[in-house]
Amino acid sequence: MVNPAGPSHRPGNPDRAMRQALFASVFIIASCGLVYELVAGTLSSYLLGDSVTQFSTVIGVYLFAMGAGSWASKYITSALVRRFIELELLVAISGGFSAALLFLAFAQIGYNGNVAFQAVLYLLVFIIGMLVGLEIPLVMRILEQSLSLKELVSRVLTFDYLGALAVSLAFPLLLVPHLGLMRTSLVFGLLNVLVALWAIHLFREQLQRPRLLLWQCLLVGLSLIAGLLFAEHLTRYSEEMLFEDRVIFSKTTRYQRIVLTQWHDDTRLFLNGNLQFSSRDEYRYHEALVHPALSAIKQPRNVLVLGGGDGLALREILKYPTIEHVTLVDLDREMTDIFKHNIRLSQLNAHAFSSPKVSVVTADAFVWLDQQKDFFDFIVVDFPDPTNFALGKLYSSSFYQLVAAHLSQHGLAVIQSTSPLYARQSYWCIVNTIQSVGLLTSPYHTLVPSFGEWGYVIASHQPYHPPQQIAVSGLRFMTPETLTTLFQFPLDMQAVPAEVNRLNNQKLVHYYEQEWHHQGP
Amino acid sequence: MDRRTFLLGLALSPALMHCQRSTPTQFGGTLLGPNHMAGHQLRQADFPAFSSTQRTKVAIVGAGVSGMAAGWYLQKHQMDDVALLELEAEVGGNARSGKNTISAYPWGAHYLPLPNHDNVLLKQFLAETGAITANVDSHRPLYQERYLCFAPQERLFIHGQWQEGLRPDHGLGHRERAEIQAFEKQMQVFREATGRDNKPAFTIPLAASSHDPQFTMLDSITMAEYLHGQGWHSAPLHWYVNYACRDDYGMPHTSISAWAGIHYFASRRGQAANADTDQVLTWPQGNAWLTQQLANPQQDAIHTRQLVHAIQLEAHHVTVDVYDLTTQQTTRWIADHVIYASPLHTLPYVLRNDPSLTQAAQTIRHAPWLVANLSINQPDQLNGNLPLAWDNVLYDSAGLGYVVANHQDTQRYHDQLVLTYYRALAHSDEHQARQQLYAGTWTSLQTSIVQDLQKAHPELSQHILNMDIWRWGHAMTYPQPGFLTNQARQLLNHTHPQLHIAHTDAAGISIFEEAFAQGVRAAKNILGKNNHSTT
């Protein structure tokens, strides 16, 4: 018998039992290879979306790498069995940990680093593909001696395909639902280790230093088992990295995706993935939104809030005893409903929606205002930032014309106006647009740590003077002294030229897109 | 199946399953068009003799833009004794509209470009309607923002992707781009040019344009010939200019006079304080908003479902025989003047005793058109790489694209939309095109429309709730080479003692501004004569 690891480049002539054992390994190898491919494809489409593209590119890279592996197999000329065993261990590690690695990479890099994540993804897919591509040629060469080429090709490929079939059925039906992606890949990594162990056993007599190989198997096997034990933690960790906090509510309504997260005492609201408030510092945002204007109005009675379905502006408004009636117009019934009924959230807005002074209208603010005849002493315009044309309409001159038409002669309106620091031209575009309909403007800003520097504009028919007093007590942020400083703009936020935002030019959406694109917060 | 395809198939199976779910849903719709029976009846001259008579100073035949503009102007000048006789149940003609639970929508004309500074009367009318809110006399009036087309105005689906604007750009080579730029530059030159008669080379109404032969010469060749003559042969430029000709005139640039083709690009100089020159005025119901404004003050003069079937020019008056589609009786109107504001291919059947005019009317050519209104759900699927615009055009398509009727809504979200699809059956052979149009069934037309749009919207058919289709057999006239100096057209525009032709057929090109100017011109002629006789 020739030493399989020896210089003859020929493995031993495996007997029947050994051959069957090797065919069984082919079956397992094939299943593992397919599992890693599916895991990468599923994960990337899960994380990046667009499943057709993700799957095709992952499969393309994977198959190409397999080809490269098959081609490279000709350079393995000695100690075939040993190389095969080492190969199995490499596949076990890279494939077994692939899902965990990708999750962590994505969590670290986040949604904004799609390109970096894809680099990691394709590199990993390429490495695994290449290793898997080496497997079958090596097995075939190990078996080459004992079988005719015809038999060899027929049997090996049969088991190869059978393995693929088994996994293709098990993956969607059993593995993903019961084990999840991370555990599935770890379990299949262990199967690769088993194949390696089996091969050591089969060829124990021909292998030199089999103990070293056994130790290696043990090391890889144990790390995979450790991975399995920690899979739960790993998953949670990476999701927490992704979403930072625990999601306590999420719902896709007709209009938007509402997500609420909670982390210790911090509750956050996201609309379509954009942060609307963090309970840690929303008081800064809402006190700055309401009090500079409302405290300056003598005897405010009738108030209108457009947007602001979280009720937090309402909470501040209701602190003024002279107010008789507040109308809140929000597009999304689901928003106002959960902020009325959810215990934690209604605590946050001090049960504003249960106040008899408040009436909620579910309507499109533009359309509603168009059909209204009432005048208001104070109008709060608190819409999401102008990220698209639909929202851009709510910052147009036509819209502010309506605001002007419903603002009483001595009334004040306040408009949330994105960040004068990150989106400077957008901010001043809003100011110019408000002015273009004949309203006077008083721009101001404040720091809301979870947002950064934030901007507002007070609009009025009569000149606005910051109040000497804040008419209500119990505030956490605003004092009459700080209030007057908000109207000063440091150099990097001062006015820049900007066109008026009209329905027929949607300038603001263009400015906004450019600015946030170039310098995200 | 080898391993590769097996793997690919397996991996894609969720995506494939998704596709399979998308079996086309069934939707309904109706085939519509102008009153067909009336045309037939006209040709047969199959009407009862008149059973009553009425008197009026001015009888206006047809309450489209031109007819109602005449009425509007007459009323403005204290001429109230007017009868507007309209065949259909609704006024508006080519600018009529429909309405369903989702939106109002146009069946024809749908926009008006910013009028030129010297188009004083049109601007005055717009100011009366509130479309111009201030500074009507200035070079840059202030327009009602809600009527200016909201941004984004246009996008073009070209080489598998949407681009902003209709001028092809995405995926073009350097040479192709340069040619389009050269063309635009030349059009700018024409836009600013004046002739030796000190008139603008190209303006609206076209009759006010310069007669300088260096420009009118262009009327002797087609627009395609003009482009080739300039050394411009690239496909994207030809597509662009051809699109403009099909869109405005309903015929390919190989059939359109180069003068008219250039007129489209070079005649518009209108400015606004709050809009760019290339922006347009539009409404959900299209120009039916304008025709409604024209109709409102003269409601009392308008008589609908009245088919004018015979006009006799007498020595001192005109008789107009009108068949009432409701009572099925003929009334004879005895008028001092008649304004003919109906398509001229009907004139030969109506005007019995003026062979020269009849003959002239027979030379007028008409392009057939197809308009469809599609109600759809899940509008998001129409977005693609750029959000939905007002006008959405497909490069290299048989149609002219579609306009979103809801585009001028201020509302943020729409669950459903109405899309108005346009197609000029721009065939060099007009009769064949018309036959093709009438041979189509709702099913065949609907299928070809869906097929056309599917290039940009593969899933569209699943989202259509309803599709109504309107066939315009004689939609509008189009300017062939030689139309400027065409004798027949000149005869039709000539003032006759009692008969005044106002329809855009006689203007040579069919746009709102021409219809408006034609109507006003007819009214002025009458007022001039009237003043003359009373003083």
Ligand SMILES: Cc1cc2nc3c(=O)[nH]c(=O)nc-3n(C[C@H](O)[C@H](O)[C@H](O)COP(=O)(O)OP(=O)(O)OC[C@H]3O[C@@H](n4cnc5c(N)ncnc54)[C@H](O)[C@@H]3O)c2cc1C
């Ligand atoms: C599909 C389509 C799209 C268009 N889009 C635009 C656009 O976007 N912008 C633009 O400026 N122009 C557009 N046009 C051009 C449009 O034709 C003109 O703008 C304008 O509406 C023409 O008005 P008119 O008065 O000359 O004729 P018409 O609109 O043809 O009016 C003629 C009227 O006479 C009536 N009538 C006919 N016969 C009789 C009879 N025997 N007795 C009584 N009444 C009769 C008809 O019912 C009709 O109401 C479009 C045209 C079509 C067909």
